[in-house]
Amino acid sequence: xxxxxxxxxxDVKDGRVVKGTEFLQLRxxxxxxxxxxxxxxxxxxxxxxxxxxxxxEQRKTIIEMAARVAEQVFIPFTVGGGISSINDIRNxxxxxxxxxxxxxxxxxxxxxxxxxxxMFGSQCIVVAVDAxxxxxxxxxxxxxxYINGGRVPAGLDVLEWVATVEKLGAGEILLTSMDxxxxxxxxxxxxxxxxxxxxxxxxISSGGAGNLKHLADGIKLGKADAVLAASIFxxxxxxxxxxxxxxxxxxxxxxx
Amino acid sequence: xxxxxxxxxxxxxSVEKAFAYIGYQAKVTAKPEDILQADKVVLPGVGAFGKxxxxxxxxxxxxxxxxxxxxxRPFLGVCLGLQLLFEESSEIFxxxxxxxxxxxxxxxxxxxxxxxxxKVPQIGWNQITRVKDAPLLQGVxxxxxxxxxxxxxxxxxxxxxxxxxxxxxxxxxxxxxxxxVAAVQxxxxxxxxxxxxxxxxxxxxx
Numbered sequence: 001x002x003x004x005x006x007x008x009x010x011d012v013k014d015g016r017v018v019k020g021t022e023f024l025q026l027r028x029x030x031x032x033x034x035x036x037x038x039x040x041x042x043x044x045x046x047x048x049x050x051x052x053x054x055x056x057e058q059r060k061t062i063i064e065m066a067a068r069v070a071e072q073v074f075i076p077f078t079v080g081g082g083i084s085s086i087n088d089i090r091n092x093x094x095x096x097x098x099x100x101x102x103x104x105x106x107x108x109x110x111x112x113x114x115x116x117x118x119m120f121g122s123q124c125i126v127v128a129v130d131a132x133x134x135x136x137x138x139x140x141x142x143x144x145x146y147i148n149g150g151r152v153p154a155g156l157d158v159l160e161w162v163a164t165v166e167k168l169g170a171g172e173i174l175l176t177s178m179d180x181x182x183x184x185x186x187x188x189x190x191x192x193x194x195x196x197x198x199x200x201x202x203x204i205s206s207g208g209a210g211n212l213k214h215l216a217d218g219i220k221l222g223k224a225d226a227v228l229a230a231s232i233f234x235x236x237x238x239x240x241x242x243x244x245x246x247x248x249x250x251x252x253x254x255x256x
Numbered sequence: 257x258x259x260x261x262x263x264x265x266x267x268x269x270s271v272e273k274a275f276a277y278i279g280y281q282a283k284v285t286a287k288p289e290d291i292l293q294a295d296k297v298v299l300p301g302v303g304a305f306g307k308x309x310x311x312x313x314x315x316x317x318x319x320x321x322x323x324x325x326x327x328x329r330p331f332l333g334v335c336l337g338l339q340l341l342f343e344e345s346s347e348i349f350x351x352x353x354x355x356x357x358x359x360x361x362x363x364x365x366x367x368x369x370x371x372x373x374x375k376v377p378q379i380g381w382n383q384i385t386r387v388k389d390a391p392l393l394q395g396v397x398x399x400x401x402x403x404x405x406x407x408x409x410x411x412x413x414x415x416x417x418x419x420x421x422x423x424x425x426x427x428x429x430x431x432x433x434x435x436x437v438a439a440v441q442x443x444x445x446x447x448x449x450x451x452x453x454x455x456x457x458x459x460x461x462x
Contacts, residue, residue, distance in 0.1 A: 002378060076403060
């Protein structure tokens with residue numbers, strides 16, 4: 001049986017991992033390579049690196065990082081954040097990343113998804129979608145797509161947008177609830193389920209995981225294929241192993 | 257030296273890097289003479305079957321692959337590199353179905369996963385169940401998880417060549433092994449410790 005995936009997300013700034021690095025017993029927990037190898041050893045199924053480098057000049061560092069990770073870590077990894085052109089996608093994949101995630105640029109230039117998929121294969125193109133409820137208390141009013149780090153409404157309906165990106169050739173959807181992100185209240189599983197039932201490509205649930213039950217809910221209630229979390233792993237509230245054991249106890253198929 | 261055949265399809269560096277990590281020299285090369293001189297050969301590949309065969313032919317690699325396999329030296333196909341070893345593939349684009357000829361090393365066909373409620377491509381970690389013993393899977397526990405990305409699978413005519421099976425809606429052949437040729441549908445270079453063990457097993461064959 002295909003296993004559901006558990007994916008730690010690492011924020012990278014100027015080539016260094018930020019957030020939570022002081023909690024890990026590593027020589028240099030700010031080093032993306034060392035951290036990636038650590039999570040691989042703990043049986044993380046994949047890794048997502050999100051480049052939050054502000055300045056354009058520093059963008060080179062993420063490519064160098066991808067190359068170094070690819071030399072030491074042999075599980076799939078995605079690099080996203082600030083990708084704006086087919087050239088960015090090419091550089092990151094050639095450096096050794098398995099997938100790139102595109103967000104704002106895909107909304108502004110949807111053709112980027114089609115060109116990326118055509119050139120490198122759908123499996124390399126993850127479309128990140130930041131979603132916010134139109135009405136916090138009423139999911140039946142739907143969700144709106146946000147861009148630029150969740151600050152700007154894109155004027156698109158989430159369910160229409162995910163159907164479009166699937167048609168354009170996206171390989172997976174990394175779906176973040178802006179309402180839940182950082183709250184630790186659990187994923188927006190109405191959102192996850194609505195998107196999972198709309199598309200035939202895998203959906204990665206993100207935004208709001210605060211405990212292990214939330215991960216299980218993302219899969220069972222949200223129908224997600226993978227669950228992504230940051231702080232619960234980085235601050236060692238739970239190890240990946242504990243997460244896998246909990247999910248297995250909930251009758252969810254995971255890789256041990 | 258292990259030669260990794262470069263025929264302009266996909267990024268082959270991760271296979272090279274995985275061999276380097278476990279201490280074996282491997283080289284991505286598009287030169288037929290490099291490949292013919294190598295001790296061992298890896299045929300990687302991602303993407304569409306028809307296009308890959310076209311590229312392989314254009315790069316002059318079709319006779320090279322046949323020659324290497326006949327020479328008895330260890331040969332490993334990975335992902336699309338497994339599928340290409342078969343006789344033909346029926347690719348489906350939208351409503352259209354086209355048949356493409358493969359290398360024909362193994363009798364059998366490449367088919368798309370049947371329509372079901374399962375997602376296609378299969379992306380992620382799934383288990384391999386050993387069907388027979390071969391050096392490639394030495395030290396790999398039965399039922400190990402490995403990383404897959406694919407929409408098509410191989411159906412060998414001779415069940416004897418099947419090395420391992422995987423279940424995704426159907427039970428399909430996820431690895432073959434016959435004499436000096438082995439090939440796997442998953443990506444050992446992305447399958448963590450289990451994958452590195454498989455690459456090591458290949459690198460140590462004579």
